[in-house]
Amino acid sequence: MKRFLIPLGIFIVLVGFLAVGLRLDPREVPSPLVGKPAPDFKLALLSDPAKQLSPADLRGKVWLFNVWASWCASCRQEHDLLLDLSRQGGVLIYGMDYKDQPGDAQAVLNRYGNPYVETVVDLDGRTGMNYGVYGVPETYLIDKNGIIRYKHTGPVTVEILSKKILPLVKELQQ
Amino acid sequence: MRLWMIFLALWLPFAAMAGEARPVAEDPILEQRMIGLSENLRCLVCQNESLAGSRADLAQDLRQEIREQMRAGKSDEQVIDYLTQRYGDFVLYNPPVKPLTWLLWFGPFALLIGAAGGLYAYIKRRGDRPVDEPLSEEEKKRVADLLGNGR
Numbered sequence: 001m002k003r004f005l006i007p008l009g010i011f012i013v014l015v016g017f018l019a020v021g022l023r024l025d026p027r028e029v030p031s032p033l034v035g036k037p038a039p040d041f042k043l044a045l046l047s048d049p050a051k052q053l054s055p056a057d058l059r060g061k062v063w064l065f066n067v068w069a070s071w072c073a074s075c076r077q078e079h080d081l082l083l084d085l086s087r088q089g090g091v092l093i094y095g096m097d098y099k100d101q102p103g104d105a106q107a108v109l110n111r112y113g114n115p116y117v118e119t120v121v122d123l124d125g126r127t128g129m130n131y132g133v134y135g136v137p138e139t140y141l142i143d144k145n146g147i148i149r150y151k152h153t154g155p156v157t158v159e160i161l162s163k164k165i166l167p168l169v170k171e172l173q174q
Numbered sequence: 175m176r177l178w179m180i181f182l183a184l185w186l187p188f189a190a191m192a193g194e195a196r197p198v199a200e201d202p203i204l205e206q207r208m209i210g211l212s213e214n215l216r217c218l219v220c221q222n223e224s225l226a227g228s229r230a231d232l233a234q235d236l237r238q239e240i241r242e243q244m245r246a247g248k249s250d251e252q253v254i255d256y257l258t259q260r261y262g263d264f265v266l267y268n269p270p271v272k273p274l275t276w277l278l279w280f281g282p283f284a285l286l287i288g289a290a291g292g293l294y295a296y297i298k299r300r301g302d303r304p305v306d307e308p309l310s311e312e313e314k315k316r317v318a319d320l321l322g323n324g325r
Contacts, residue, residue, distance in 0.1 A: 029218060032262040099231070125235055132260040134218035134232055 031132055031151040038065070038142045039130035043120035046095075046102055046109075053094070053120050055146055062172045063092040064165070065140040066116070066156075067128060070097075070104035072136045078155035082115035085161065091169045095119035098128045098136050141165060143172045201245075208240050211250055214267050215257065224267070 033039070042054045066082065068075040086093050095116035097105040102121050109119070122128050131140065134153075141150040150168055152160055209226045215236075217228035225233050236257070243253050257265050269275050309317070 029264045030262055032259060125232075129235065129239065130260060132262070134261065 028153060029134065031148075033132055033140075033148050034151055036148060038140065038146050038148050039127070041120070041122075041127040041130070043096070043122060043127060046097055046105055046119040046121050049102070049121070053118055055142070058092075058094070058142070059146055060144050061092055062144060062169055063094055063117075063142050065094050065096065065131075065142055067096045067098050067122075067131070067133050067136050067138045067140075069100040069136050070108045071100060072098075074155045075137045076112070078137055078157075079112050079115070081156055081158065081161065083113050086115040086117075090166065091173075092117050096127065097121045098133060099123070099125040139165075141168060141172075204241065204244055207250075208237060208244060211253060212237060212240060215254075216265050216267055218261055218265065225265075 038055045040055060042052050045051045045053055064085075082093060085091065093116050095118070097119050099122065102123075105119065105121070109116075120127075125133075131138070137155055139152045139156055140148050143149050149172060150164065152165070156165070212225035213227075215225040217223045217225050217230055217233045219230040219232050220228050223230075223233075225236055239256075240253055243256065248256075254266070263269050263275075269278065271279050
């Protein structure tokens with residue numbers, strides 16, 4: 001009986017590792033930017049290319065920075081949720097149109113609604129690179145001091161929003 | 175026959191217009207350096223491909239960024255720092271040794287030492303068992319029978 005105990009123990013440990021491993025999402029790359037100041041940029045607005053926006057303009061506010069594009073199919077998945085969120089008004093949402101034609105992006109907003117206070121245009125993807133964007137949509141939560149507090153890669157879901165983002169927003173707004 | 179020659183000669187300028195193969199990069203040495211570096215970097219979109227081999231959009235942008243930084247005189251370390259600041263150690267196929275990666279780097283050796291210790295203990299325990307037992311009279315007789323002495 002005792003001689004079976006060791007292989008059984010090893011087997012259980014192995015199953016444990018596999019069970020945890022299967023739950024991990026390999027696409028979820030931990031961002032080294034969480035806890036660091038949001039990289040600076042000065043980009044033209046989609047609504048008015050003559051005007052520019054920079055993270056410094058948003059000091060003292062808690063805001064979501066949502067990177068999206070008109071060519072990005074999974075961005076459409078989270079679009080309604082972002083619209084709901086902007087209607088509720090709990091947090092400001094700023095968008096960044098990543099490597100896209102501004103005309104196409106504007107057409108998407110006209111057709112499906114605009115959840116963003118403003119959208120900045122990152123034509124060459126350089127600002128995206130500074131934010132470590134590797135797959136749109138990506139969403140950053142930035143606090144009053146301009147520090148990135150949370151990052152989500154992929155479409156925002158109701159679960160992520162209610163369990164992670166909104167509680168953190170409430171905490172940061174105090 | 176002569177007409178043919180003229181005809182062919184007339185075609186020559188069109189053939190010359192086909193153009194020659196363009197060089198792959200403006201600076202082959204820099205390109206070599208960029209590829210050497212990006213072979214050890216992970217493409218974040220495809221994850222199992224290196225940055226050098228990937229055709230993903232982001233990989234092309236990042237290769238261009240590496241090229242530009244190298245042209246600006248940045249060292250390999252500076253380029254890698256630039257990438258890890260944005261994408262984390264995940265981009266490195268060769269993760270740095272630090273407390274978080276100790277298990278990764280030293281785990282296999284710990285496992286090897288543990289297994290060697292276990293094997294040693296096992297062999298030693300087996301070694302204690304009597305192996306050299308002399309044959310009994312009856313067994314000796316059987317051996318002799320089998321070997322053909324009893325014929």
